[in-house]
Amino acid sequence: MAAVTETIEAVQSVADGGYKWGFETDIEMDFAPKGLSEDIVRFISAKKKEPAWLLEWRLKAYRHWLTMEVPHWAAVSHPPIDFQDAYYYAAPKQGPKSLDEVDPELLKTYAKLGIPLKEQAILAGVEGAGDSPSEGGRMPIAVDAVFDSVSVATSYKERLAKDGIIFCAISEAVHTHPELVREYLGSVVPQGDNYYAALNSAVFTDGSFVYIPKGVRCPMELSTYFRINAKSTGQFERTLIIADEGSTVSYLEGCTAPMRDENQLHAAVVELVALDDASIKYSTVQNWYPGDAEGKGGIYNFVTKRAACRGKRSKVSWTQVETGSAITWKYPSCLLIGDDSVGEFYSVAITNNRQQADTGTKMFHIGQRTRSTIVSKGISAGRGQNTYRGLVKISPKASGARNFTQCDSLLIGDQCGAHTVPYIENRCMTAKVEHEATTSRIAEDQLFYCRSRGLSQEDAVGMIVNGFCREVLKELPMEFAVEAQKLLQISLEGSVG
Amino acid sequence: MLKIENLHASIDGKQILNGLNLTIPAGEIHAIMGPNGSGKSTLSYVLAGREGYEVTEGSVTFGDLDLLAMEPEERAVAGVFLAFQAPVELPGVGNANFLRTALNAVRRAKGEAEIDAIQFLKLARARMKVLNMPDDMLKRPVNVGFSGGEKKRNEMLQMALLSPKLALLDETDSGLDIDALKLVSDTVNSLRGPAFSALVITHYQRLLNHIVPDRVHVLSAGRIVKSGGPELAQELEASGYGAIQAAAA
Ligand SMILES: Nc1ncnc2c1ncn2[C@@H]1O[C@H](COP(=O)(O)OP(=O)(O)OP(=O)(O)O)[C@@H](O)[C@H]1O
Ligand SMILES: [Mg+2]
Numbered sequence: 067m068a069a070v071t072e073t074i075e076a077v078q079s080v081a082d083g084g085y086k087w088g089f090e091t092d093i094e095m096d097f098a099p100k101g102l103s104e105d106i107v108r109f110i111s112a113k114k115k116e117p118a119w120l121l122e123w124r125l126k127a128y129r130h131w132l133t134m135e136v137p138h139w140a141a142v143s144h145p146p147i148d149f150q151d152a153y154y155y156a157a158p159k160q161g162p163k164s165l166d167e168v169d170p171e172l173l174k175t176y177a178k179l180g181i182p183l184k185e186q187a188i189l190a191g192v193e194g195a196g197d198s199p200s201e202g203g204r205m206p207i208a209v210d211a212v213f214d215s216v217s218v219a220t221s222y223k224e225r226l227a228k229d230g231i232i233f234c235a236i237s238e239a240v241h242t243h244p245e246l247v248r249e250y251l252g253s254v255v256p257q258g259d260n261y262y263a264a265l266n267s268a269v270f271t272d273g274s275f276v277y278i279p280k281g282v283r284c285p286m287e288l289s290t291y292f293r294i295n296a297k298s299t300g301q302f303e304r305t306l307i308i309a310d311e312g313s314t315v316s317y318l319e320g321c322t323a324p325m326r327d328e329n330q331l332h333a334a335v336v337e338l339v340a341l342d343d344a345s346i347k348y349s350t351v352q353n354w355y356p357g358d359a360e361g362k363g364g365i366y367n368f369v370t371k372r373a374a375c376r377g378k379r380s381k382v383s384w385t386q387v388e389t390g391s392a393i394t395w396k397y398p399s400c401l402l403i404g405d406d407s408v409g410e411f412y413s414v415a416i417t418n419n420r421q422q423a424d425t426g427t428k429m430f431h432i433g434q435r436t437r438s439t440i441v442s443k444g445i446s447a448g449r450g451q452n453t454y455r456g457l458v459k460i461s462p463k464a465s466g467a468r469n470f471t472q473c474d475s476l477l478i479g480d481q482c483g484a485h486t487v488p489y490i491e492n493r494c495m496t497a498k499v500e501h502e503a504t505t506s507r508i509a510e511d512q513l514f515y516c517r518s519r520g521l522s523q524e525d526a527v528g529m530i531v532n533g534f535c536r537e538v539l540k541e542l543p544m545e546f547a548v549e550a551q552k553l554l555q556i557s558l559e560g561s562v563g
Numbered sequence: 564m565l566k567i568e569n570l571h572a573s574i575d576g577k578q579i580l581n582g583l584n585l586t587i588p589a590g591e592i593h594a595i596m597g598p599n600g601s602g603k604s605t606l607s608y609v610l611a612g613r614e615g616y617e618v619t620e621g622s623v624t625f626g627d628l629d630l631l632a633m634e635p636e637e638r639a640v641a642g643v644f645l646a647f648q649a650p651v652e653l654p655g656v657g658n659a660n661f662l663r664t665a666l667n668a669v670r671r672a673k674g675e676a677e678i679d680a681i682q683f684l685k686l687a688r689a690r691m692k693v694l695n696m697p698d699d700m701l702k703r704p705v706n707v708g709f710s711g712g713e714k715k716r717n718e719m720l721q722m723a724l725l726s727p728k729l730a731l732l733d734e735t736d737s738g739l740d741i742d743a744l745k746l747v748s749d750t751v752n753s754l755r756g757p758a759f760s761a762l763v764i765t766h767y768q769r770l771l772n773h774i775v776p777d778r779v780h781v782l783s784a785g786r787i788v789k790s791g792g793p794e795l796a797q798e799l800e801a802s803g804y805g806a807i808q809a810a811a812a
Pocket of ligand 1: 574575579601602605
């Protein structure tokens with residue numbers, strides 16, 4: 067077992083040097099006064115020049131939030147959060163402009179993060195290449211870049227508009243497409259849904275808005291890149307994606323933050339709506355700063371993500387690779403309302419050092435013959451704690467519904483923990499629910515086998531972990547699968563060797 | 564090439580190797596035979612650097628390297644290859660990816676350029692043809708769901724691609740059908756040359772008809788108790804270990 071012990075120690079010795087996205091951008095910022103109050107809610111709304119209905123909506127959420135209690139049911143622990151000790155609005159002084167006018171500092175930041183903001187000329191051969199990124203060269207990726215509280219740039223907007231696709235900051239959509247925002251905002255995650263959703267509804271600042279019109283297959287990957295930069299600032303992202311009848315879209319979000327000793331809050335709400343025959347694939351590569359080896363600093367990632375499969379035969383697929391954050395609290399869910407609608411959840415969550423993750427999904431089967439698949443891979447190393455929490459709920463009317471759940475945990479070392487909490491509520495005789503769970507360790511003979519072929523210990527661990535996650539990684543859009551694999555290895559390796 | 568002197572090794576406090584001496588000159592193939600539990604696999608693990616085996620006495624030099632001071636991966640890239648008695652399964656790890664990663668680790672160590680996926684596939688397919696392995700075994704996860712004989716052939720594929728200086732074959736012939744035995748032997752023989760040595764652990768003289776060894780050793784209770792030419796294997800096949808063990812005791 068000595069090899070395993072060594073790996074554990076090596077993994078534990080992860081210095082914060084392992085986090086390569088931890089730099090800070092020096093740029094002039096505009097802040098709201100510190101703290102949270104109705105005035106701050108009004109301040110944010112005024113900054114965004116919002117219509118009165120939206121301010122009212124925020125205030126209603128805020129007042130409701132004041133009556134709520136911090137949830138305690140998740141298997142995570144942290145000191146109480148002082149909501150008055152944070153900024154709720156921080157934006158680069160220079161407001162959002164067209165791509166050519168974005169502050170060079172910001173362009174540099176995104177370049178450093180490897181996020182392409184500049185639009186590449188769409189080559190003739192590529193534009194017609196359809197939706198298969200594996201053929202006809204590399205597909206361009208449309209990016210919405212959210213920096214602290216504002217979207218600073220969105221690429222390929224005009225190109226997408228040709229197909230009637232709306233892809234922009236949600237703060238912009240409020241002005242340009244108020245009818246859509248008003249109809250759908252809060253329609254999937256009600257304001258008072260939970261503590262952090264209520265907080266988000268009150269103070270959300272930016273995020274992406276996507277509308278895919280009837281029958282349109284979105285010709286490129288859409289993505290939003292969230293960056294927290296300012297100190298003591300919370301990020302309250304709000305994303306809304308609507309796929310109209312027969313449309314298809316694949317969307318990816320990524321996130322990073324500087325290394326800081328303080329904990330910062332990211333409380334997002336993401337709402338997806340899929341109408342008849344529409345399909346949304348939503349992928350996340352979450353790489354917020356996880357804190358140092360002793361658990362100092364890092365992002366609290368408290369997120370509510372939910373999809374409403376309203377239409378018949380609609381489909382929503384959540385894929386997430388969660389490697390970052392000090393604490394992750396997140397349950398991307400599907401309301402399977404339309405008959406024959408499909409929900410999927412593919413998840414990899416890694417906790418190393420003192421990271422804690424309580425994540426999973428909820429599948430609500432309401433329509434007939436609705437189907438859901440859940441594949442969760444939890445990896446715990448160091449003193450990480452990893453909990454899968456899932457709910458499969460089948461209503462009496464969901465005849466012929468089916469669910470398959472598979473939860474696998476991989477432990478590296480003996481100071482970490484893996485927990486599986488599957489709730490199943492089946493109230494329909496003709497529904498079928500299957501659940502499989504395994505817990506394993508990286509075996510000493512697997513490590514030795516790899517090393518005896520010349521792989522370093524850290525490459526061996528990376529290879530075995532990637533193998534363990536394969537079923538999930540293969541769900542990611544090809545461009546990101548490779549990145550995600552590297553990320554998995556980096557977040558485990560730290561400074562192995 | 565390989566020089567083992569007075570090797571004593573134990574696992575979990577149990578002494579397994581008791582003063583083993585063995586020298587394999589470059590270019591030679593030696594066979595080790597011996598009863599179950601005599602320490603053959605233990606020897607191969609100690610040579611490959613598996614953790615948990617404690618060397619309490621003795622030394623092993625490989626060329627001019629102090630083998631026992633090296634990590635398993637350092638030994639591998641220096642040219643030591645162990646074909647496992649029981650090859651290990653790696654769920655989800657594609658065989659091609661695994662093999663190419665291993666090959667590139669060895670190539671890097673030799674100062675050679677890494678090879679890309681396409682070049683690799685060419686190389687691997689050529690070798691697989693010789694071993695009569697179907698192409699789809701490259702796509703499947705390493706050893707997962709492979710039959711016993713397929714696992715052994717997969718070990719030989721790895722060996723052929725990594726082209727080691729010293730191959731340790733731990734009962735590679737066990738579980739092979741007659742045709743596969745021939746293919747495996749051909750693979751070993753194809754590597755034969757002045758810069759290649761091998762230690763072939765086997766229970767059956769049959770293998771040694773195909774891979775004709777320069778020397779045959781009998782291991783009993785953690786020591787070499789008898790050495791001889793290829794004819795020693797035939798003797799053993801006829802009369803068993805009893806007489807030799809009695810004489811050594
Ligand atoms: N972890 C362990 N603790 C105690 N004894 C062990 C341990 N591992 C191996 N042994 C013992 O060491 C001895 C030598 O084992 P080894 O596998 O080297 O034998 P072998 O010669 O390869 O046998 P076979 O021909 O059956 O493959 C056996 O008696 C075995 O039970
Ligand atoms: Mg053995």
